[in-house]
Amino acid sequence: METASTFKALVVEKTPEKEFVREIRERSIDDLPAGDLVVRVHYSSLNYKDALSATGHPGVTRQFPHTPGIDAAGEVVSCESGAFAPGDKVIVTGYDLGMETDGGWGQYIRIPAEWAVRLPEGLSLREGMALGTAGFTAALSVLKLERAGVAPDAGEILVTGATGGVGSIAVAILAAAGYTVVASTGKEADEEYLRDLGAARVVSRDEVTAGAEKALLAERWAGAVDVVGGQTLAAVLKSTKYGGTVTCCGLVGSPELPVNVYPFILRGVSLLGIDSVQCPRDIREAVWQRLAAGWKPDRLDEMVTECTLPGLEVMIQTILHGGITGRVVVNLRES
Structure with missing residues (x-):
């Protein structure tokens, strides 16, 4: 050329x-x-x-x-x-x-x-960029939940910042993979959009963070994909079920994490970091293959x-x- x-x-x-x-x-x-x-x-x-x-x-x-x-x-x-x-x-x-x-x-x-x-076969150049780093990051998050043993029948999976690029695609991938997805957003007008992507429920950002100042919250989530950070991530960790897993891939709320050790030492909650920048090539290629097949959002x-x-x-x-x-x-x- x-x-x-x-x-x-x-x-x-x-x-x-x-x-x-x-x-x-x-x-x-x-x-x-x-x-x-x-x-x-x-x-x-x-x-x-x-x-x-x-x-x-x-x-x-x-x-x-x-x-x-x-x-x-x-x-x-x-x-x-x-x-x-x-x-x-x-x-x-x-x-x-x-x-x-x-x-x-x-x-x-x-x-x-x-x-x-x-x-990969099954993906156009335009679809590749419709996914892009956001889709790749979302897919990495789902892969880590999967590898941590969070199965579709474990319970509800929360996605924070769900109307953004990473959040939207995470909702769609999780729903396609058979998980029950709860989408959290500060944009009430986008509830129909999130349900169309596959969210079983849509909750407000305030509902997720309510009581975040407490040492622990009632157990709600089998797992979560958090793209917000800050107080939102702290509240998610405090309300994740025993043995649950939370992935962290964003900081639009804050880079700080105001949380104690109780979710980790009393409930065995795991916090897994997601890095899409230096991700090893073998994992990178495997994720793109899955995004071209069963994980490609229908919409x-x-x-x-x-x-x-x-x-x-x-x-x-x-x-x-x-x-x-x-x-x-x-x-x-x-x-």
Whole structure:
């Protein structure tokens, strides 16, 4: 596949006044970072981490100018290592993509070949980005619950922050796998959306956190997928049943965890961390295979809002203010 000499990308620049401005620019392939794999990006996505990078959050990106986008799906243009052939379709998530390495909000990326995973059969490039890091993280969470012995007949599984990207897909995957899912959200208007994804019940965020200051709460959940952190995660741990498992993969509420040891030493509750960035390749490939088959949400397309590069500015502000439901796919072919 022939490589264009220039391409469009959204570039974030830091001004002398230490402000961050975003604009779509024509970039040169020669300006991309070192790597043995060049991919023509067809689709990317918008994650909360991307919005932080786009607004100059130092915990995500420190070097500017920079192109965000922690997800990318497209076709291989060239691969010096021989791991892929021109025309192969690949998905790239995690590692340093979109953080300090120019990411998927550009029509081309150049990366180490080991960052890419071959697109599994049963999944299109667009579906790969409808899932993206959010779907991969949700699937990792379900995999860890499964491997911890949390079976579908164990009881209710709680998903917090359920209208977000990770939460929405976690609800859909768990329901498809036969679990009884309780979705927690602060957005009452989205109850029908969550039930359509497979939630058996929808509860308010306040109901989950009620009494969180207590040492322990009544046992409710056989397991949970938490994407909120903070007081919400503490309350979930305190209300998880004996021997239950909670996965932790987010901090939209807070990175702090105000909890005592009682859930762990009195009820044997397990708290499992989920990292989608440095996840080993064998697990990464296995998760994507499952997402292409039995774990692919039936209503995946209904969870997606699509935009092009020019439409990202509005979407960035919306996700930062908690206004996104489901997933945002960025179409680089139309940009």
